[in-house]
Amino acid sequence: HEKSILLPLLPASLLALEETTFFNWFSYYALLSMYPLLCRDGLIVPHVALLSLFFLVSYARCGQHGKGPMISSRLKAPMAISFLFSVILYGAYLSVRPPQKYPFLFDALIMILCFSQYLALAAYSNVKQWMLSDVLMYESKEKKRL
Numbered sequence: 001h002e003k004s005i006l007l008p009l010l011p012a013s014l015l016a017l018e019e020t021t022f023f024n025w026f027s028y029y030a031l032l033s034m035y036p037l038l039c040r041d042g043l044i045v046p047h048v049a050l051l052s053l054f055f056l057v058s059y060a061r062c063g064q065h066g067k068g069p070m071i072s073s074r075l076k077a078p079m080a081i082s083f084l085f086s087v088i089l090y091g092a093y094l095s096v097r098p099p100q101k102y103p104f105l106f107d108a109l110i111m112i113l114c115f116s117q118y119l120a121l122a123a124y125s126n127v128k129q130w131m132l133s134d135v136l137m138y139e140s141k142e143k144k145r146l
Helices: 002-013 020-040 044-063 073-095 105-145
Strands: none
Touching: 002 020, 020 044, 020 073, 020 105, 073 105
16 A cells, blocks of 8 residues: 555656645645554654654745745635544544444544545546646647637
């Protein structure tokens, strides 16, 4: 699993300068999806250190220009809710014992949350590509008319 999430993360890193919100969101949920496995391996401290470094680097860079990445007002509420839910899951995973009947309840909730975010990010990137291809087709038609 650790390696499989890194495969789509590598090409997404090429968009880090153009689509900072997309890249930060994808990277955060990639780290979250690895959390249960890292906990079982006893790597909570390195995970928290990497997550802290990720937030420092990604948001310090946004602060250099005086403002962060522009986020659509329609997306702010769902992003905030899913982020809040992920923080709650982080805390619950460490402090609350799951019911004996469902020992992997928090693992499943984390995976459901991450998968929903991956679907949303895949839809966003596809829509963005279609919009870009429409713009490029329009520009090429305009050039042919000249």
